[in-house]
Amino acid sequence: MVGISLLMLMLLSACQKTQKVRELRRSSQSIQMKNSKKDKQVLDEESSFSKQEKELWSKDKMHKLATFMGNWGRSMGQTYAAYYPENNTDFYGKKYPQDFSKNQIAVANQQVSVAWSEDGNGTADYQVVAIYAEDSSANFGTAHLYLFSIHDDKPMVLITQQNQGMPDNLIHFDETKNATLKNGFSDIVNGVTPNQPTTTSDVTKESNTSSGKSSVAETTQREQANGNQPVSTDVIHTAEEAINYLKQQKGDDGWTVAHGSAGISSPVYWSISGQSGAYWIVYADGRVEPFK
Numbered sequence: 001m002v003g004i005s006l007l008m009l010m011l012l013s014a015c016q017k018t019q020k021v022r023e024l025r026r027s028s029q030s031i032q033m034k035n036s037k038k039d040k041q042v043l044d045e046e047s048s049f050s051k052q053e054k055e056l057w058s059k060d061k062m063h064k065l066a067t068f069m070g071n072w073g074r075s076m077g078q079t080y081a082a083y084y085p086e087n088n089t090d091f092y093g094k095k096y097p098q099d100f101s102k103n104q105i106a107v108a109n110q111q112v113s114v115a116w117s118e119d120g121n122g123t124a125d126y127q128v129v130a131i132y133a134e135d136s137s138a139n140f141g142t143a144h145l146y147l148f149s150i151h152d153d154k155p156m157v158l159i160t161q162q163n164q165g166m167p168d169n170l171i172h173f174d175e176t177k178n179a180t181l182k183n184g185f186s187d188i189v190n191g192v193t194p195n196q197p198t199t200t201s202d203v204t205k206e207s208n209t210s211s212g213k214s215s216v217a218e219t220t221q222r223e224q225a226n227g228n229q230p231v232s233t234d235v236i237h238t239a240e241e242a243i244n245y246l247k248q249q250k251g252d253d254g255w256t257v258a259h260g261s262a263g264i265s266s267p268v269y270w271s272i273s274g275q276s277g278a279y280w281i282v283y284a285d286g287r288v289e290p291f292k
Contacts, residue, residue, distance in 0.1 A: 068184050126150070157176045236282065256274075
């Protein structure tokens with residue numbers, strides 16, 4: 001009997017140990033499951049936060065930019081239209097955003113990659129989220145084209161007025177110097193309601209030196225460095241364009257080019273005479289002055 005009782009005690013002790021082992025295992029598995037759920041929750045939250053951080057552009061911001069550009073254009077006496085993949089520009093023959101894939105764009109004289117982006121994300125150097133331009137056929141030589149882009153996660157507005165090919169076969173853009181335009185786009189990207197310009201006194205036109213065009217001194221230096229040839233920020237690149245430009249400014253007077261400084265000296269200009277005896281100097285940067 002003593003042997004049987006001892007055996008039963010040993011069996012009971014073994015069962016109790018087995019039960020404790022099972023409970024410890026269940027407890028360990030429960031902790032692991034809870035930790036796994038917490039880890040997944042943390043990862044989901046981080047993923048959600050990352051997505052929110054990367055949403056640099058949206059349809060709502062697109063609508064805000066459209067309103068801003070309408071007001072900005074009117075304040076400058078200019079009319080701008082929006083362009084996108086289903087509605088490409090025809091800016092002196094260039095069709096954007098379609099032509100982005102040709103990799104023929106330079107910013108600050110450096111060739112870069114540019115791509116259309118719906119949310120501001122992508123692998124290109126510049127993610128273009130909006131395009132606005134004037135009608136180049138109605139504003140020959142003076143039309144502006146703007147690329148509203150994200151560069152290194154920061155908003156940047158690029159401008160070109162280039163109306164013909166360059167020796168490097170690139171279309172040259174520069175960052176706009178127009179503070180109203182820069183600040184407006186930056187505010188919209190950052191979720192801030194931009195100040196709406198209402199009069200021309202609120203803005204500086206791109207045709208002035210604080211805009212996408214350089215100052216006379218800067219342009220002259222760039223033309224000299226370019227072999228005394230017109231540069232990307234110039235609006236006139238040939239004698240024929242100079243005549244057409246003068247026609248728009250002064251009407252048709254049977255204009256002919258008497259002399260040009262392209263390839264000789266800077267600033268680049270053309271002296272043009274008319275049948276009436278009028279004589280004008282037309283500079284590559286768009287200035288027109290009477291010959292003295």
